[in-house]
Amino acid sequence: MDREGRDHDGDLMAAGEPDFDFDFVVVGSGAAGMTAALTAALRGLRTVVLEKTEFFGGSTARSGGGVWVPGNAVLSRCGVTDTAEQASRYLGHVAGEDTPATLRAAFLEHGPEMLDLVLANTPVDFTWVPNYADYYPEAPGGRAGGRSVEPKLLDASVLGADVTSLRPRYLPAPAGITVTQANYRWMSLGTSHPRAITTTARVTGRMIVSRLRHRQLLSMGQSLAAGLRAGLTKAGVPVWLSTPMTGLEISGGRVTGVRAMRDGQPIVIRAARGVLLATGGFERNAEMRHRYQRAPIGTEWTVGSPGNTGDGIEYGAAAGGALTLMDDAWWGPSIPLPGGPVFCLAERSLPGSIFVNAAGERFMNEAAPYVDAVHAMYERHTDDNPHIPCWMIADQRYRNRYVFTGVPPRKPLPRRWYSSGAVVRAGSLAELAGQIGVSADGLAKTVDGFNEFARTGKDADFGRGDSAYDRYYGDPSCKPNPNLAALAEPPFYAIKIVPGDLGTKGGLRTDERARVVRDDGSVIPGLYAAGNTSALVMGRSYAGPGATIGPAMTFGYLAALDAVSGG
Numbered sequence: 082m083d084r085e086g087r088d089h090d091g092d093l094m095a096a097g098e099p100d101f102d103f104d105f106v107v108v109g110s111g112a113a114g115m116t117a118a119l120t121a122a123l124r125g126l127r128t129v130v131l132e133k134t135e136f137f138g139g140s141t142a143r144s145g146g147g148v149w150v151p152g153n154a155v156l157s158r159c160g161v162t163d164t165a166e167q168a169s170r171y172l173g174h175v176a177g178e179d180t181p182a183t184l185r186a187a188f189l190e191h192g193p194e195m196l197d198l199v200l201a202n203t204p205v206d207f208t209w210v211p212n213y214a215d216y217y218p219e220a221p222g223g224r225a226g227g228r229s230v231e232p233k234l235l236d237a238s239v240l241g242a243d244v245t246s247l248r249p250r251y252l253p254a255p256a257g258i259t260v261t262q263a264n265y266r267w268m269s270l271g272t273s274h275p276r277a278i279t280t281t282a283r284v285t286g287r288m289i290v291s292r293l294r295h296r297q298l299l300s301m302g303q304s305l306a307a308g309l310r311a312g313l314t315k316a317g318v319p320v321w322l323s324t325p326m327t328g329l330e331i332s333g334g335r336v337t338g339v340r341a342m343r344d345g346q347p348i349v350i351r352a353a354r355g356v357l358l359a360t361g362g363f364e365r366n367a368e369m370r371h372r373y374q375r376a377p378i379g380t381e382w383t384v385g386s387p388g389n390t391g392d393g394i395e396y397g398a399a400a401g402g403a404l405t406l407m408d409d410a411w412w413g414p415s416i417p418l419p420g421g422p423v424f425c426l427a428e429r430s431l432p433g434s435i436f437v438n439a440a441g442e443r444f445m446n447e448a449a450p451y452v453d454a455v456h457a458m459y460e461r462h463t464d465d466n467p468h469i470p471c472w473m474i475a476d477q478r479y480r481n482r483y484v485f486t487g488v489p490p491r492k493p494l495p496r497r498w499y500s501s502g503a504v505v506r507a508g509s510l511a512e513l514a515g516q517i518g519v520s521a522d523g524l525a526k527t528v529d530g531f532n533e534f535a536r537t538g539k540d541a542d543f544g545r546g547d548s549a550y551d552r553y554y555g556d557p558s559c560k561p562n563p564n565l566a567a568l569a570e571p572p573f574y575a576i577k578i579v580p581g582d583l584g585t586k587g588g589l590r591t592d593e594r595a596r597v598v599r600d601d602g603s604v605i606p607g608l609y610a611a612g613n614t615s616a617l618v619m620g621r622s623y624a625g626p627g628a629t630i631g632p633a634m635t636f637g638y639l640a641a642l643d644a645v646s647g648g
């Protein structure tokens with residue numbers, strides 16, 4: 082069968098012996114793929130992982146490494162009390178409209194056992210991220226204290242020589258600096274809170290010690306990817322880098338193998354028990370983005386991994402797999418800086434900043450979950466009143482207190498940010514508005530109103546600071562509302578905001594065993610999909626920190642179990 086979906090019975094494999102013979106072929110070396118391969122190998126399947134690029138880890142290695150799996154052993158160990166009933170109610174509430182209940186139930190039932198397997202068979206350990214709230218903590222079953230775990234620091238020596246093939250993290254950092262998610266929350270507060278200062282001191286101390294000991298510590302997604310990779314080595318699973326899948330082999334209606342390029346040669350690999358497509362999303366494929374997603378869209382605003390060009394989705398669809406949610410993504414407001422986009426996280430929740438459209442008006446709770454924030458940008462965007470880009474407006478007090486995309490408080494922002502037009506600075510709001518083409522009257526009125534909200538502590542327009550999630554990235558020393566402060570101290574800053582993403586979320590439709598299904602719901606034998614190659618269990622929503630990686634790992638695990646059981 083080729084990319085256009087034609088079934089070549091009597092194909093390469095039928096014509097002769099395949100070049101390689103495995104039970105389970107996993108395509109893609111991210112969280113979904115590596116978890117699946119580990120599971121399959123531990124259950125006795127001869128397994129191989131193919132990775133298109135020269136690095137393993139995909140977006141997973143670039144990521145924060147957060148894992149949202151309610152009811153797992155790490156949460157219990159950390160004293161988080163939760164019940165299956167609460168988690169189910171919550172997921173049903175936030176994702177219910179767009180996902181079948183069977184998928185949600187499978188995720189919640191098997192997620193904890195998947196994490197047990199990873200804990201028992203890899204060097205990576207996890208810990209609860211204290212109070213990193215669910216994204217809708219006030220929804221039924223939601224948890225303000227959070228259900229997210231993150232990988233603990235991991236010594237890169239577990240990888241041996243493979244350390245050079247670990248996909249680099251998304252933002253470069255000084256050598257030896259390893260920041261966990263929990264550290265980031267406090268460090269973003271700069272010098273405005275005692276905990277920020279102690280956390281920064283601790284992270285700096287850790288950097289000095291690890292440099293002196295010539296140790297490389299990994300955190301977040303790099304720790305997760307390295308831990309899974311080390312587990313694969315121990316389980317005897319080969320990971321073939323620079324080996325792109327170039328097609329599926331189908332015989333008698335069943336997916337029987339994969340075609341790929343290895344060392345510049347076409348090869349055929351038999352997969353006796355099945356093929357898992359775990360090639361990530363299509364965030365780096367401009368043609369697919371234009372075909373499926375709303376304008377304006379391209380590939381320049383994503384922070385997803387360079388190899389994620391939708392290959393698994395296209396090959397799976399050509400084999401008859403149904404596609405769903407293709408217009409959506411793990412969106413997030415992002416700053417188009419000259420070196421590449423920066424995903425805006427704590428920056429937009431901290432007090433002393435607002436987002437405005439071309440009319441100079443606020444149009445959302447700036448601290449809202451990031452998928453919702455970009456949905457708001459697209460939904461309100463019109464030719465008459467553009468919301469793409471929109472602008473984050475902040476004052477000098479904000480710059481004096483907080484870290485801004487890695488730049489310490491008070492330190493001037495890099496000149497190239499200004500020359501690129503991503504950041505603009507002016508002595509007055511009116512001047513700033515003129516420079517960015519935003520209504521000066523509108524902006525003045527908006528800031529007056531917002532400054533009054535800051536004084537009273539209540540955002541009467543959008544409720545910023547009402548949710549425990551908003552407050553997680555707020556400044557606890559800012560009273561009466563940790564997310565609200567007046568914009569009053571010149572100079573003022575305008576930062577360009579575009580609809581970025583962590584990756585796309587639409588893809589192949591799968592069942593509760595991660596089997597790819599056709600439009601009529603029938604299963605394509607031998608074909609599985611997980612992670613961002615599949616349309617995940619979150620529907621259009623994002624339940625909490627780690628809600629892409631948690632399901633990716635769980636459905637990878639379930640695919641492997643199904644292949645083990647004979648498919």
Ligand SMILES: Cc1cc2nc3c(=O)[nH]c(=O)nc-3n(C[C@H](O)[C@H](O)[C@H](O)COP(=O)(O)OP(=O)(O)OC[C@H]3O[C@@H](n4cnc5c(N)ncnc54)[C@H](O)[C@@H]3O)c2cc1C
Nearest residue numbers: 109111113133139140141145147326361388612613627630
């Ligand atoms: C900066 C950043 C922070 C994030 N933080 C979090 C977080 O904390 N928690 C969370 O849940 N999510 C987070 N995300 C999102 C999350 O990383 C992804 O949704 C998730 O890792 C996707 O996993 P995956 O296994 O589907 O794909 P990936 O990890 O992207 O792996 C896919 C792999 O497949 C390979 N591939 C593609 N095509 C082929 C082919 N033809 N043949 C062989 N290989 C191929 C790719 O090169 C890639 O290595 C973050 C993302 C980013 C970028």
